[in-house]
Amino acid sequence: MSLLDIxxxxxxxxxxVDLRATPITDLKEPDEDGxxxxxxxxxxxxxxxxxxxxxxxxxxxxxxxxxxxxxxxxVPAMRNFVGADAALQRAYxxxxxxxxxxxxxxxxxxxxxxxxxxxxEVVPVDLFIPGCPPDADVIFYALVELAQGRIPEIKNxxxxxx
Amino acid sequence: MIKxxxxxxxxxxxxxTTVLEAAEAAGVFVxxxxxxxxxxPYGGCRLCMVEVEGAGTLQPSCTLPATNGMAVKTNxxxxxxxxxxxLTLIFSERNHFCMYCQVSGGDCELQNRAYDxxxxxxxxxxxxxxxEVDASHPFMVLDNNRCILCRRCVRACGELxxxxxxGFEERGADSLLVAxxxxxxxxxxxxxxxxxxxxxxxxxIIDRQSAYQGKETEVDHHIGVCVECxxxxxxxxxTRDNRLIRIEGEWDAVLNHGLLCDKGRFLPxxxxxxxxxxxxxxxxGSLKAATWDDAMKAIAEGLGKGKGLAAIAxxxxxxxxxxxxxxxxxxxxxxxxVTTLEEGxxxxxxxxxxxxxxxxxxxxxxxxxxxxxVLSLELDLVDEHQVAGFFVKRQIADGTxxxxxxxxxNKLAENASFKLDLKAGDENAFLAKLYEATQxxxxxxxFDKAAKLLKNAxxxxxxxxxxxxxxxxxxxxxxxxxxxxxLGAELVGVKGNAxxxxxxxLGLEAPIKVNGHKSAFVMLGDEEPSQKLVKQxxxxxxxxxxxxxxxxxxxxxxxxLPVTMWAEQxxxxxxxxxxxxxxxxALEIPEGVLTSRETLLKISESLSIETDADWKTKVxxxxxxxxxxxx
Numbered sequence: 001m002s003l004l005d006i007x008x009x010x011x012x013x014x015x016x017v018d019l020r021a022t023p024i025t026d027l028k029e030p031d032e033d034g035x036x037x038x039x040x041x042x043x044x045x046x047x048x049x050x051x052x053x054x055x056x057x058x059x060x061x062x063x064x065x066x067x068x069x070x071x072x073x074x075v076p077a078m079r080n081f082v083g084a085d086a087a088l089q090r091a092y093x094x095x096x097x098x099x100x101x102x103x104x105x106x107x108x109x110x111x112x113x114x115x116x117x118x119x120x121e122v123v124p125v126d127l128f129i130p131g132c133p134p135d136a137d138v139i140f141y142a143l144v145e146l147a148q149g150r151i152p153e154i155k156n157x158x159x160x161x162x
Numbered sequence: 163m164i165k166x167x168x169x170x171x172x173x174x175x176x177x178x179t180t181v182l183e184a185a186e187a188a189g190v191f192v193x194x195x196x197x198x199x200x201x202x203p204y205g206g207c208r209l210c211m212v213e214v215e216g217a218g219t220l221q222p223s224c225t226l227p228a229t230n231g232m233a234v235k236t237n238x239x240x241x242x243x244x245x246x247x248x249l250t251l252i253f254s255e256r257n258h259f260c261m262y263c264q265v266s267g268g269d270c271e272l273q274n275r276a277y278d279x280x281x282x283x284x285x286x287x288x289x290x291x292x293x294e295v296d297a298s299h300p301f302m303v304l305d306n307n308r309c310i311l312c313r314r315c316v317r318a319c320g321e322l323x324x325x326x327x328x329g330f331e332e333r334g335a336d337s338l339l340v341a342x343x344x345x346x347x348x349x350x351x352x353x354x355x356x357x358x359x360x361x362x363x364x365x366x367i368i369d370r371q372s373a374y375q376g377k378e379t380e381v382d383h384h385i386g387v388c389v390e391c392x393x394x395x396x397x398x399x400x401t402r403d404n405r406l407i408r409i410e411g412e413w414d415a416v417l418n419h420g421l422l423c424d425k426g427r428f429l430p431x432x433x434x435x436x437x438x439x440x441x442x443x444x445x446x447g448s449l450k451a452a453t454w455d456d457a458m459k460a461i462a463e464g465l466g467k468g469k470g471l472a473a474i475a476x477x478x479x480x481x482x483x484x485x486x487x488x489x490x491x492x493x494x495x496x497x498x499x500v501t502t503l504e505e506g507x508x509x510x511x512x513x514x515x516x517x518x519x520x521x522x523x524x525x526x527x528x529x530x531x532x533x534x535x536v537l538s539l540e541l542d543l544v545d546e547h548q549v550a551g552f553f554v555k556r557q558i559a560d561g562t563x564x565x566x567x568x569x570x571x572n573k574l575a576e577n578a579s580f581k582l583d584l585k586a587g588d589e590n591a592f593l594a595k596l597y598e599a600t601q602x603x604x605x606x607x608x609f610d611k612a613a614k615l616l617k618n619a620x621x622x623x624x625x626x627x628x629x630x631x632x633x634x635x636x637x638x639x640x641x642x643x644x645x646x647x648x649l650g651a652e653l654v655g656v657k658g659n660a661x662x663x664x665x666x667x668l669g670l671e672a673p674i675k676v677n678g679h680k681s682a683f684v685m686l687g688d689e690e691p692s693q694k695l696v697k698q699x700x701x702x703x704x705x706x707x708x709x710x711x712x713x714x715x716x717x718x719x720x721x722x723l724p725v726t727m728w729a730e731q732x733x734x735x736x737x738x739x740x741x742x743x744x745x746x747x748a749l750e751i752p753e754g755v756l757t758s759r760e761t762l763l764k765i766s767e768s769l770s771i772e773t774d775a776d777w778k779t780k781v782x783x784x785x786x787x788x789x790x791x792x793x
Binding site: 065068071072073074075077078080081082115117118120121125128129130132154155156159160161162 | 257259260261262266267273276277280281282283284287288290292307
């Protein structure tokens with residue numbers, strides 16, 4: 001969502017690219033025969049995230065990890081310090097907002113929770129844009145560079161982790 | 163001088179400097195983490211690795227002595243790769259997720275170094291081992307999850323402060339920063355000087371008062387002298403939007419080189435006394451809010467002049483204020499008593515001796531930093547003037563011996579080789595006996611041994627405080643001078659409040675004796691009046707109080723004028739070794755409040771008194787106990 005922080009500049013980006021798939025367009029996944037650039041936000045928190053990351057890696061020539069969650073694991077990674085079971089127990093059973101019969105969801109259709117990982121721990125990543133969130137200017141700069149076939153340099157004033 | 167090259171640049175350096183120091187002097191930046199200019203080089207983090215021609219491996223520049231003909235390279239690919247690798251390992255060890263850390267965004271040296279090296283991510287994921295957080299301390303939180311094991315805090319606690327509270331338990335990745343033998347930080351031997359929190363490069367030790375209140379980039383700095391005692395430490399008062407955020411010691415200060423005590427660092431931010439913001443005038447028996455003009459009228463009617471008037475000022479106020487105070491009350495109004503809240507207890511006897519000798523006889527504080535034997539007379543440097551105490555305590559591990567003479571509980575005595583009993587009032591007999599012990603044996607084993615210890619010392623120092631100065635008469639001081647001469651010992655007089663010595667130089671050191679006074683003028687500033695003074699003033703029919711805060715004294719007064727507190731005023735202070743330093747205003751003055759100086763001028767105007775603004779001549783004309791220096 002931080003992509004929207006670039007405000008009206010998104011129109012300039014759209015003119016430069018052929019947008020193939022996003023979570024909010026009809027096409028949710030990149031074309032099977034591949035795309036040039038794929039951007040992943042978020043860390044790898046469960047088996048479903050893993051599948052997406054692998055599919056993105058297969059179909060994108062350049063895979064970008066955008067934001068601290070994708071780059072490092074981010075805030076969700078805090079649960080790694082206590083473990084998945086304790087995190088589920090706290091969230092679904094003990095949380096003050098739950099009723100007395102709090103229950104941990106266990107449908108077989110749900111993805112299995114895993115340790116929170118950076119995208120790069122699951123698949124190779126070509127470009128890291130850290131930040132929580134990354135500055136709008138950094139996002140715009142990176143998108144414009146990528147759209148014009150260059151690899152942006154994330155350093156100096158463009159490098160922030162939080 | 164030796165010659166070496168760093169990155170192809172020819173550099174001259176003093177023998178004994180490290181490669182890191184030589185590089186810094188030549189303007190070459192080498193990143194460091196465990197290194198700190200005030201600490202002994204440690205070589206722990208390995209971030210400062212450099213390539214040295216002829217050496218098989220990379221070398222840590224912080225511990226490597228520079229030698230003649232050495233060729234050093236600080237920016238080869240090998241060095242850059244090693245730096246990144248060192249940082250990668252540090253990040254992988256514990257919880258270094260910046261987005262939920264207090265110091266992220268400019269205040270973390272680890273994060274800054276990673277940015278310098280262009281690290282966009284970590285090649286190794288953390289090992290997710292949680293450590294407990296210790297939040298038991300009133301001023302600091304100790305979070306081992308953020309610790310990089312650089313041991314700066316441990317070294318500062320020992321090397322700089324001499325307190326040895328912090329240490330490490332376990333080894334390697336399990337290393338745990340602990341207080342004492344792993345007791346809760348808040349229940350440990352910590353004295354809350356805060357040097358550890360100031361020196362921590364990451365968020366492992368967090369300042370509770372200022373946490374999340376403002377980063378380095380968002381605060382304003384106000385560097386000046388601390389006004390909590392007469393040591394005269396340089397400190398930086400950090401504010402944001404006219405709010406006190408935190409206080410830090412100035413690392414570059416010659417005197418305190420970054421150190422502060424709890425009184426200078428944490429306690430000023432804990433002040434919760436009720437602030438006075440409007441003048442109060444007593445009408446029909448009770449104090450009522452009034453205008454400044456009404457208050458001036460009431461003063462003009464009730465203050466009076468001559469013998470029946472007593473004027474008392476706080477030695478926490480700047481010299482400018484004290485000199486003006488003297489000009490108004492001693493010179494113009496000829497008040498019967500013109501003195502300070504301190505009553506010259508820590509200075510009067512010593513100042514008289516200096517006048518008699520016609521020259522200063524005390525040394526400056528630096529002699530306490532390099533001494534092998536200290537005799538402390540009726541003074542507890544653990545309790546008061548603490549930073550001077552740090553200078554002494556930190557040398558004890560290196561063999562400096564301590565002789566503590568006191569008649570009451572004295573925490574410094576815990577470190578003493580000899581404790582001698584010196585009851586208040588017994589100064590003459592004590593010093594005579596000590597002098598005897600330095601000449602012949604007295605038969606008193608402790609005295610003889612202590613005298614021998616002092617005699618054998620190469621750089622002995624005798625340090626004394628208010629307890630001694632208040633009781634020592636001329637004879638006692640003469641004996642003290644004889645002892646110091648026979649031992650070759652330097653004398654250091656620890657004065658009272660921040661402007662104790664300046665008050666003495668102005669001759670404001672008479673004892674407070676209220677005896678038939680018709681009116682009293684008390685210039686408290688932000689000082690809390692003693693119960694004794696409150697009682698004494700109950701006898702005085704008309705009392706004017708200048709105060710930043712409400713107290714029993716202001717409650718009893720007839721006119722109360724709201725004045726500034728320490729952070730809202732600026733001015734000059736003369737510390738215990740005659741160093742004149744500036745205090746700077748850090749906060750805006752609240753509406754309706756004036757500085758004590760402005761208040762004095764307003765009163766002078768309303769009483770049509772001519773005042774003399776020249777304070778420099780006045781404060782330097784009397785023979786001082788220690789040479790006065792303008793800094």
